Structure formats: C-alpha cells, structure tokens
Amino acid sequence: MERNRTTLRLQDVATEAGVSIATASRSLSGAPGVSEAVAERVREVARQMGYVANVHARSLAAGTSRSVGLVVHEIGDPYFAEIATGVLRVGAREGLTVQICHTGRDSERELDQIRMLVANRVGAIVVAGSGFVDPALQAAAKSDLQAYRAAGGRVAVIGRHHLGVDAVLPDNVGGGRAVAEHLLDLGHRRMAIATGSRQLTTIVDRLAGVAEAFAGAGLDFSGVPVVEAEFTRAGGKLAAERILADHPEVTAVLALNDDMAIGILSVLRARGIRVPEQVSVAGFDDVTVAQDLAPSLTTVRLPMVDMGEQALELALRDPAVRPRRRVAGADLVVRDSTAPPPA
C-alpha cells in the first residue's frame, strides 16, 4: 500500500478531540490513566473520523504484535482446512490476525515460510504440517524457531516434530491400532496398507499402530504389502491400482488418510469391485465428507478443528519450562465401508 497523506493519524484524532496524542493513545488502547469521560469522547471522535490505527507503527513501538502465523502443508487438504478453522476461530476470539502459509509438503519452503513469519514479528507460530522422521530435514527450521523463541516468540506444533515445543499430539498410534484391530476382528487376513511418505512422523506412527494390532493378534505384519504413494486422493488411486495388480487376493485396504481412501473407493467402483462385500476399505482422519461417501467410510476420527484451537491456545499461553503436550484422541468410527471378508 503506498503512502498517502489522506490516511488519518492518531495525532489527527487527538487534535480533533482536543487532547494530547498520549491521551488519545491510551483512550483507544483501553490503557488506564484516562478519565472514562475523556476516553469515551476520544473513541467517539475516532469512530466518527473512521480512524484505524496503523498496526505497523503500533507493533514497532510496542514491540508486540496482534498476529499469529499458521504453517500448513496444503490448505486445500480438508485435514488442514479444518485445523485452520480451529486456529482462525481462536484467533478471531482473541482479536488476532492469522497469517496462513503453505509449504506444499516441502521442508525447504517450510523454512522460508517460518522466516517470513518471524520477519512479520508474529506473536506465535503454529506449525500444523506433520513432522519429518529425518531430524536433519527440520534442523534449519528448528534453529530458526529457537532463535524466535529466545526473542520471546511462542510456538506450538500439531503432530510429532523434533522441535522441542508445545505440541498437540493426535493419537496416531492408537488410531492405527484401533482401525487395524477392527479389520482383523472382522476376519480380514489378507490386507494391504496404502500410505504416504514414510518420511512423515504421522505415517510412521499410524503404521506402528497397525503393526501393534497385528502383533497383538499374534499375526505377522512383515508380509503385509505397504504401498507408498502421495498422501492425496490421486495417490490413493495409484496405490489402489498397484494393490489390485500385485495383490489381487486382498480383502481389505487400509488407507492411512481419508483422502487416499476416497481415491481407493473411486478405483474400486470403477473396476466394479463392491465395497464392502468384496473388499473392505478404511481411512484415517474422518474428514467431513467421510460420512457422506457411498459407502460411508469407516475411519479414525481426529478432532481437527479442536486440535487447531488447542494448538493456538497452547501457543498463546505463558511459556512453560518444559514443552507441554496435549493428546488428541483418535476414535474408530465404523461405517459402511468395512465388513467381514467374502466367505
């Protein structure tokens, strides 16, 4: 926005109201030390004139800013869109501006975005993308965030990161175990897993839960095909093709997120394979469409909006000595896409 002399300054309001700029400042920010009568008059004058304070001047002078940053992998992904909803909700409640950044699941871009937020002197940063298994991938981000925190910035993450900060941790292991147990209980013994990159901690954890379920049932997990593709609908389609080609005997496909599950359902339908009669399909996340699919999707519910809210609340709170952890439950939701294997 270009400079322009038509913009009102606090001085203009002060002059108009017949007070000093300091009094005007106090009146508008609600600081004590002004008589209520004067304060109200100043506010009225400001409203009349249509004055809006310059956030940059305010932040520069006060050294604090009323804005926070949210880093997501991909805002078009319903998982992140819902988390964003939660963060925006708390932000609105607290009168905070929320800056949303995309990383495109690229740890390099993630770093750029974090730098940008730091440059913007946001008061808090919520990192919502999954962490990476390889700590090196986040080493740079970590050191930047540490400098940011040393300078008084607040950070919270959603998911397992190597960042040593407050975290909201979805119970990915428990969820993975629950959904796998569900399929095993139904009697499925020839199962395939469709997953995103195993560089992501989210995926490693969900997979660990699945392995636990197998172990718990006294079954061997090592022989179960785990097909890795993009963690998206398109990736789900690809994974489904591969599974059908390489493992035509499977009676159940467990996708490690709903997006992939949707892609899988789509391929099965196109092939005329009936779900759940011939093949069961389960997902993970419980994005809102999951219940409206045909068949409705058995999945693991993660309270994403809630997780977004909690993350920002954690970040806004006074810093603790040790990182805090909030565990978000992961509940199995059984719907129509899973059933016992064909006889």
Next chain:
Amino acid sequence: MERNRTTLRLQDVATEAGVSIATASRSLSGAPGVSEAVAERVREVARQMGYVANVHARSLAAGTSRSVGLVVHEIGDPYFAEIATGVLRVGAREGLTVQICHTGRDSERELDQIRMLVANRVGAIVVAGSGFVDPALQAAAKSDLQAYRAAGGRVAVIGRHHLGVDAVLPDNVGGGRAVAEHLLDLGHRRMAIATGSRQLTTIVDRLAGVAEAFAGAGLDFSGVPVVEAEFTRAGGKLAAERILADHPEVTAVLALNDDMAIGILSVLRARGIRVPEQVSVAGFDDVTVAQDLAPSLTTVRLPMVDMGEQALELALRDPAVRPRRRVAGADLVVRDSTAPPPA
C-alpha cells in the same frame, strides 16, 4: 511478541559488515546505489548472522507492505479452500504474506475483518465471499474499502458485489442454465431446486440461469419447488428431507452447490432411493471430491484455484480507471448422478 534485545537489528549487520546502515539497507533491499561487491558482502554477513528484517519497521518507514488480505466466508468450505490455494500460490510467487479472514457468512464480521486488514496496511484485499443482494448489507464495507482505495489500497472481489472494484466473475447464470438444460434435456419435468440463502448474489444468479433454461424450453418455472436451507452439506440434507416429504414426485434435484448435493445424495442413499435410476442429482462448483463420490456427481465446474489466482493478480496490477472484470467459465460436467427419469 515481546520486545527483546536479542533480536538483530539492521545496525548490527551494518556494523559487522563495516558499512553504514543506509548502505546495509540498500544492499538487502536490492536498491541501486551500492557497488555490487559491497552489496554482496552485506548480504552474506546478514545471512551468516541470521538476520531477518522487521516487517513492521520496514512497512512503517516505506509506507508499503508486502502482505495482502483474503476474506472468505468459511475456510473449511472446499470452495473457499480452493480459492485460497490460488491466492496463496500467487502470494508465494510474489513474495507476499497472505492474511486469511473468516466471516462466517456474516456481513457484520466481514466488516470487522476488512477493518483489521486495513489496519494491517495490507497492500491488497481480495474479497472472496459472495456478495449480498441487499446493498445495505455491504454499505459499510463499501465505504471502508473506498477509503482504503483512496489511500492507495487495492481491492478485487470474486463474485458479484456492489463494491465497484475489479472482479472475477464466475458465470453463474450460464452454469445454472447449462445444468438445468441438461436435466430438462434428459426429460426431467418434475424437478426441485435446493439452494442457500437468496440474499447472496451467487445464488440469485444461478437461479436466474435455471429459470432461463426453463423459459428456453418453453416451460413454466414458477411452479418448481425451490427449497432454501444452509448452503452446506447439512443444509442439503435438510432440503432433501423437505423435498421428499413435500414433493415425492420429483425425478431430479438440482443443488446450487456441491456441498448441498453431497448432503442430498447422503439422504437419498439412507432412504434407499437409487441415484440416478430413481432420482437424478446435480450440483454446482465441482469441488474435488465431486468426481469421487458414488455416484460421481454431475455438476458445473468453476475453476476456483484459477479464480483465486486471477483475483490477486487483478488486485496487484496497477489500478485501472474503471473496474476490470474477468469472467470465469462455468462448464457442465456430466457424470453418473444424472440420467433420464424413470419411465
């Protein structure tokens, strides 16, 4: 973020590099008037030290900011999430921070959010929510935006508003006409429309297109039931219930967005009504899941990501004397949810 003396200032970099603060500033911003050798050295020192410029100080001094605002009704709605994807994409390309605001489809909150963006001195504002039919509902927003523009701010909207600014206009009328014609061509004569609030211009336009199709076919539109509910999946469910109860004879339901159509499909499935054999269903928007539903959804494709990109590009461009308009095509996509009515 609290003030803290551990944060690096430009002066620190300048000192370290052995130049004046002015030279350091020029070097980092790429301004002319510095020898390339010195500039490069300063940049190197800054990188080494991990210096990040304070955006507030920069914006205050320069009077310009590298950030833009995006106003959406609801980021969890895939329609807006995709538009946001487009806006974020262009923002990232141009090195701009994007601040996303929720209005919750409330014209009052919309105003608050716009004020907040103005206070943040963003360089441009993209308003992505649908406009309201009643100009009074946007009068306040309009005057605020005009003041903002007078002060050098740039504005673009997506959809039909009464704001007198650059706009990206989806062809809602044409899309409505096309999808209605499709249903009429299939032979449907007992149709119901499920729609959101007719306070929104988007809906009025889509409805007008539908009416045109009826008129073009020499049919009477006035008797067609138009059921109004929330413009969401839940609203679609409600509308479906009402349509089934009050107009059990309908052979086709046209929803004015995909979200409602998904809700409708869900109710029909629950009732055991087969789509498209017994009832055809069509939507509008072509959100990404539309093609993966069962049955896949016949709908009208709006290039939402593209619309988001175009809107920000328009806003970033030099202001024109008259508002510019970019029309976004609305193409009928026929899938499996529509078929001729039962004999």
Next chain:
DNA sequence: GTGAAAGCGCTAACAC
C-alpha cells in the same frame, strides 16, 4: 558509491 539524519505513526516512560 557511501554516509548522516530526518522521519514513518505509534507506545511508554517520565514529568507535571
């Protein structure tokens, strides 16, 4: 090509 210095609009001591 480089540096000194005057602001940008606001907050927060500090005076009164």
Next chain:
DNA sequence: GTGTTAGCGCTTTCAC
C-alpha cells in the same frame, strides 16, 4: 489525569 518526548527499526532524501 494529562501532556511531553524519546525511541521502536527501518527507508530515503540529501550531502559529500
């Protein structure tokens, strides 16, 4: 309770 004023960290004339 109110006013004066010194910065916040940077950009940008204007001198040299």
